[in-house]
Amino acid sequence: MPDVQLTWLGHASFRFDTPGGKRVYIDPFFDNPKFPENENQPERIDILAVTHGHSDHVGNSVDLIKQFTPTVIGQLELVGWLGSQGADVGEMPGTNKGGTRDVDGVKFTMTDAKHSSSGPNGEYLGEPAGFVVEVENGTKLYFAGDTCVFGDMQLIGRIYEPDIAILPIGDYFTMGPKEASVALELLGVSRCVPCHYGTFPLLSGTPDELAKLTDVELLVMEPGETITV
Numbered sequence: 350m351p352d353v354q355l356t357w358l359g360h361a362s363f364r365f366d367t368p369g370g371k372r373v374y375i376d377p378f379f380d381n382p383k384f385p386e387n388e389n390q391p392e393r394i395d396i397l398a399v400t401h402g403h404s405d406h407v408g409n410s411v412d413l414i415k416q417f418t419p420t421v422i423g424q425l426e427l428v429g430w431l432g433s434q435g436a437d438v439g440e441m442p443g444t445n446k447g448g449t450r451d452v453d454g455v456k457f458t459m460t461d462a463k464h465s466s467s468g469p470n471g472e473y474l475g476e477p478a479g480f481v482v483e484v485e486n487g488t489k490l491y492f493a494g495d496t497c498v499f500g501d502m503q504l505i506g507r508i509y510e511p512d513i514a515i516l517p518i519g520d521y522f523t524m525g526p527k528e529a530s531v532a533l534e535l536l537g538v539s540r541c542v543p544c545h546y547g548t549f550p551l552l553s554g555t556p557d558e559l560a561k562l563t564d565v566e567l568l569v570m571e572p573g574e575t576i577t578v
Contacts, residue, residue, distance in 0.1 A: 382549070510537075517529070
C-alpha cells in the first residue's frame with residue numbers, strides 16, 4: 350500500500366492523499382499570503398478537518414464544504430457553527446478531545462491544544478484542538494494545531510505513537526522554535542514538518558532556529574511542495 354502524499358498550502362494549511370485514495374484538507378486557509386496559486390481549484394475534497402475557529406484556520410471551509418460536500422471533522426461547537434453558515438456538515442455531530450472518528454478507515458483522534466478559539470463575531474466555537482490521523486496503512490500524522498508546548502504532549506506520544514509531527518513554530522501566537530524543540534522531546538517522534546511561520550511578519554520563528562535545538566529530522570517544505578511520509 351502506498352505512503353501518504355503531504356502537500357503544504359502555506360501557514361497551517363495542508364492537504365494529503367491517503368494510501369486508500371482519500372483526499373484530506375486540514376485548516377484550508379486559501380487566502381494566506383503563501384498559498385500556492387495552482388492549488389486554488391481543488392479537484393475534490395473527501396474529508397475536511399478544522400482544528401479551531403480562528404479565521405486563519407477555518408479559512409475557506411464554508412465555501413469548500415458547499416462545493417464538495419466532504420466529511421467534516423471538528424469539535425462539536427465548531428461543526429455546528431459551520432452548519433449554521435449554510436455548509437452541509439452531515440448528520441454526525443462534531444467530535445471532542447479523546448474521541449475518534451473513523452471515515453472509511455481513516456481515523457481522526459482529537460487531541461488537546463493550548464490556544465484560544467472563537468468565530469468572526471466572538472462566537473464560542475469550542476476549544477482549540479489537534480488531530481492524530483491514522484491512515485489505512487497505519488501511518489500516524491499528528492497535526493498539533495495552534496498551541497504552545499504542554500506536558501501532556503508526552504501522553505499524545507505515549508498513547509498514539511505518531512510517526513510524524515506537524516508543529517507550529519512561528520512564535521507570537523503559538524510556540525516558537527525553543528518550545529517546539531521541547532514538544533518534539535515530549536512526543537518522541539523522529540520526524541517533524543514545521544508550519545505556521547513566515548506567513549506574516551509577526552511569525553518570526555524559523556526552521557533554522559529549530560534545527561539548532563533538536564536532532565529530530567526536519568522536513569522543511571515550501572508552499573505547494575509535496576513530500577511522501
